[in-house]
Amino acid sequence: MFIRFITTGGTIDKIYFDDLSQFEVGESQVQHILGEGRIEFEFEVVALMHKDSLEIDDADRRKLRDFIEQDRASLYVITHGTDTMPETAEALRGLKNKTIVLTGALTPARFKTTDAVFNVGMAVATVQVAKPGVYIAMSGQVFEAGAVRKNRAENRFERIT
Numbered sequence: 001m002f003i004r005f006i007t008t009g010g011t012i013d014k015i016y017f018d019d020l021s022q023f024e025v026g027e028s029q030v031q032h033i034l035g036e037g038r039i040e041f042e043f044e045v046v047a048l049m050h051k052d053s054l055e056i057d058d059a060d061r062r063k064l065r066d067f068i069e070q071d072r073a074s075l076y077v078i079t080h081g082t083d084t085m086p087e088t089a090e091a092l093r094g095l096k097n098k099t100i101v102l103t104g105a106l107t108p109a110r111f112k113t114t115d116a117v118f119n120v121g122m123a124v125a126t127v128q129v130a131k132p133g134v135y136i137a138m139s140g141q142v143f144e145a146g147a148v149r150k151n152r153a154e155n156r157f158e159r160i161t
Contacts, residue, residue, distance in 0.1 A: 002042040003127060004073040005030050006064065008088075009051040010081025012105035012116045030079055033120050053081025053088075053104075061091040069095055074132075076100045077123045082150055082157075085136055089145035092134045101127045103137045106155055 007030055030045050048067060049060060068076060074097055080088055082104045089102050103123035105116035122137040134145035138157040151158050 001075070001128065002044075002073060003075045003077055003124065004071065005034075005043055005045040006067070006076060006078045007045060007047045008049040008053075008056065008060075008064070008078065008080045010053050010079060010085075010104045012079050012081075012103075012119075029116065030077075030120065033117055036117075037121065039124070051081070053084040056081070056084055056088065058091075061088055064088065065092055065095070068092065068098060068100065074098055075127045077120070077127055078102045079120070080104050082106060082138070085138070086145070086148050086150065089134050089136050089148070093145050095134075097132055099127050099130050099132050100134045101130070101137050101142075102135070 012029060034043065034045075046067075048064060049056070051060070064078070076098065078088075078100065080102050085102050085104060089100075092100055101123040103119045105114055105119055118140075119138055122140070122142070126135055126137050126142050130142070136143045136145065136148050136157060141157065141159075143157060143159055147160050148157055149160055150156075
């Protein structure tokens, strides 16, 4: 089994600068998370962007879609910022013979208390068992693209009813 990981930035990769009291997107933490998880499958990590999801626009979504469409892999885990993750998931719908799972974190992976490791693990499990399509693995659940939103007030993802 081979999984292509694509990183786009977002909170999962953010670094806190104490002197400035701000966050910036840093290097991807996926390689580190997978190493600590002692995974036993083949993978490659492609850093496509280093952006906060509020900076990701339609041109970036097209770049991501084009990359996946032209790539030979069939299983993808994409790390993405949470604010616009549902929009990106919808932009990837309809790609034939591809299983795509987007995930991220509500707190940076570098923090001692983070949801990043759990979310990446859920995404890895989901991409192995889900039928081709686009999904979001967040908040301990798996959602189909087009049927999920981020509830900013509750700081979680939820199904659209």
